[in-house]
Amino acid sequence: MSSKPIHSVPTKDLYARWAAVYDTDGNILQSIDDHLLPTLLDLAFTILPSHQPITITELGAGTGRNTIKLLHRRQGVEVEKINALDLSPEMLALAKTRCTTFKSPTQVEFYEFDALQPSKSPEVQALEGAADLVLSTLVLEHLPLSIFFSTIRTLLKPNGILVMSNMHADMGRLSRAGFMDGENGGGEVKVQGDSFVYEVSEVVGVGREEGFVVVGPLGVVERGVEEGDLDEGVVGSRGRKWVGRKVWFGCVMRLGG
Numbered sequence: 001m002s003s004k005p006i007h008s009v010p011t012k013d014l015y016a017r018w019a020a021v022y023d024t025d026g027n028i029l030q031s032i033d034d035h036l037l038p039t040l041l042d043l044a045f046t047i048l049p050s051h052q053p054i055t056i057t058e059l060g061a062g063t064g065r066n067t068i069k070l071l072h073r074r075q076g077v078e079v080e081k082i083n084a085l086d087l088s089p090e091m092l093a094l095a096k097t098r099c100t101t102f103k104s105p106t107q108v109e110f111y112e113f114d115a116l117q118p119s120k121s122p123e124v125q126a127l128e129g130a131a132d133l134v135l136s137t138l139v140l141e142h143l144p145l146s147i148f149f150s151t152i153r154t155l156l157k158p159n160g161i162l163v164m165s166n167m168h169a170d171m172g173r174l175s176r177a178g179f180m181d182g183e184n185g186g187g188e189v190k191v192q193g194d195s196f197v198y199e200v201s202e203v204v205g206v207g208r209e210e211g212f213v214v215v216g217p218l219g220v221v222e223r224g225v226e227e228g229d230l231d232e233g234v235v236g237s238r239g240r241k242w243v244g245r246k247v248w249f250g251c252v253m254r255l256g257g
């Protein structure tokens with residue numbers, strides 16, 4: 001959908017370059033995710049045990065855009081610890097700044113971690129089976145489905161909860177995670193990384209094979225950009241070309257049904 005030249009780079013390099021503008025470049029998926037994730041988190045927090053403090057592990061925490069939402073939660077379940085994992089040290093550095101400047105009783109630890117090479121992060125192996133909840137937003141498109149779910153299964157306690165979101169296949173067939181880089185000296189280029197397009201049915205199916213079932217009254221939420229989203233500022237002007245097309249889906253899943 002973009003007429004600009006495209007540079008395909010390894011995903012790690014994409015985020016090394018994107019980190020500086022990731023939170024400010026008007027990406028519509030982040031905006032839609034900001035709008036819809038709180039409902040999924042509310043649902044997950046009603047399912048989680050409320051009588052004991054919980055641990056959350058975030059797979060692909062990025063700049064901490066959603067980690068900070070977890071720190072802001074004040075009611076109900078007590079979040080004792082958050083483990084923020086990400087491939088990109090540049091993205092994680094921003095998450096660290098964002099979270100450590102926010103006063104919270106929750107302990108947050110940051111780990112460089114590549115889900116495609118988990119053995120390179122022995123310190124993350126110590127987190128296996130520790131999480132009551134895994135949060136992973138807009139990360140799945142970079143990973144093979146079975147690796148995504150098996151990584152999360154490893155991180156979760158038995159019967160743990162997963163809250164996930166991803167780019168919708170209707171958008172993924174036309175676009176992929178990336179940004180317009182004007183810093184390359186040769187004009188603007190679209191920089192993008194490794195990306196997979198997944199239908200919702202595939203995600204639910206592979207999730208089931210890996211032991212996860214969708215829970216809660218919402219099922220899998222699929223969301224397009226609507227005309228009203230532009231009027232109400234849910235998305236910025238970059239959302240206009242996506243009006244009428246599904247761009248996002250998200251759901252809550254339980255390991256072990």
Ligand SMILES: C[S@@+](CC[C@H](N)C(=O)[O-])C[C@H]1O[C@@H](n2cnc3c(N)ncnc32)[C@H](O)[C@@H]1O
Nearest residue numbers: 015060061062065087088114115116137138142
């Ligand atoms: C689109 S960003 C989403 C960041 C954040 N969750 C959010 O919603 O803003 C995708 C993130 O996934 C991370 N990522 C990509 N491949 C990964 C891998 N193999 N292992 C761990 N993290 C990965 C990237 O470094 C990046 O921070």
